[in-house]
Amino acid sequence: MTVYGVTGGSGALGRLAVRELLARGVVAHEVVALARTPSKAADLSALGVQVRAADYGDLRAQTAALAGVDRLLLVSSSEAGRRVAHHANVIEAAEKTGVSRIVYTSMLNVDGSTNPLAGEHRDTEAILRAAAVPFVTLRNGWYTENYTDQLGSYLERGEIVGAAGTGAISAATRQDYAEAAVVILSQDSDSARAYELGGPAFALAELAQVVHEVTGTPVAYRDLPTGEYVAALQSAGMGEDTARFVAALDTSIAHGDLQTDSQDLAHVLGRPPTSLADAVQDAYAGAAENDRLAPSSSRPAESSVARAALRSFGDL
Known part of the structure; x- marks a missing residue:
């Protein structure tokens, strides 16, 4: 046993x-x-x-x-x-x-x-x-859920905001x-x-396009210089140290730190990892069913993304 x-x-x-x-x-x-x-x-x-x-x-x-x-x-x-x-x-x-x-x-x-x-x-x-x-x-x-959990914010604002540039993310x-x-x-x-x-890599602009295709709501990615992103996070109520930390996560994406060409995940699973489109579709269907698409006005989109980022490599 x-x-x-x-x-x-x-x-x-x-x-x-x-x-x-x-x-x-x-x-x-x-x-x-x-x-x-x-x-x-x-x-x-x-x-x-x-x-x-x-x-x-x-x-x-x-x-x-x-x-x-x-x-x-x-x-x-x-x-x-x-x-x-x-x-x-x-x-x-x-x-x-x-x-x-x-x-x-x-x-x-x-x-x-x-x-x-x-x-x-x-x-x-x-x-x-x-x-x-x-x-x-x-x-x-990275967890795909770090982004799919923010669908309500993306759809309300019509944009995804970050400082990741064209960096790709091999999320699953x-x-x-x-x-x-x-x-x-x-x-x-x-x-x-x-x-x-990691799964098939995508940049945040590609994520925005997939969200648009799945939901029918136009969503674009707005990339900010790191300093401006820090300021945006602070304006959403985040402390300066935490804002700089969160912005540094996006900067690491821009550097390619969260991208891999490794096929280890597919080999271990014995199947392709869940696609970004399927993950977004599942999240959209689940959020709509549970009426979770509209974010609370007391939780700015930047703060929601930050909370997701901060728990990315832990397990709350």
């Missing part, structure tokens, strides 16, 4: 991974979902999954929660600036409890990326290399990344391997 653990089990990516394990025939009681607040994973408990309390920042809780776990999906912590300490706790706990394999959700092109989020992932990979647990890194690209859906993670977690592939995972 192999027991699978998933950190961030109540989050968007972690929950999808847990459900994917069940869909692939893993018995529910052989799946452990680690969650800071177990009540947020009540739906998984109802399916028979073991939900255990484990805050990333609590080494003792992590050690207790990993007891009996054989293979662990380490979903990146959602707290930028604290990820290295959080991940180090999980890795140390995995060593103490005899976990035989860690699969870590890292970041696309992490070795040479200028993205301000990259450093914490590089440092985590270094900790894994020094640890006594075999591991695999999944260097995930959370479901695609979750499926890939479970495939790798279930395999006995070489340890210390890094998969560069």
Whole structure:
């Protein structure tokens, strides 16, 4: 019997991974979902999954929660600036409890990326290399949902605003990344391997065109110099430091940091990743059904995009 653990089990990516394990025939009681607040994973408990309390920042809780776990999906912590300490706790706990394999959700092109989020992932990979647990890194690209979740804003404003220039983004859906993670977690592939995972690349101007084609509403991409984008974010109510951080994410896209020609994701999935058009269509249909297309006037579009960007490599 192999027991699978998933950190961030109540989050968007972690929950999808847990459900994917069940869909692939893993018995529910052989799946452990680690969650800071177990009540947020009540739906998984109802399916028979073991939900255990484990805050990333609590080494003792992590050690207790990993007891009996054989293979662990380490979903990146959602707290930028604290990820290295959080991940180090999980890795140390995995060593103490005899976990035989860690699969870590890292970041696309992490070795040479200028993205301000990259450093914490590089440092985590270094900790894994020094640890006594075999591991695999999944260097995930941007979530397509970072953009499709903003459809209401795009349609209301008729534009997507950013500072990414013509930089391309090899994004994929959370479901695609979750499926890939479970495939790798279930395999006995070489340890210390890094998969560069991303879908077909698109620039933000192409995203705007796809949104137009799917919804019938004209949407264009308005590219701003970095300084002007920072000012726009501040005018939407964002603090200067955060605005500069978010603008730096777009600047890294302009540099090509979130683009890859790797076909690793398609090879792992055994199928093409979800297309941008299909992702937009699904999001549009779901938003219309749930009356979520009109953004609240208290949430400016720039702030919505910023929130999505800030959680891109974590899992809220």
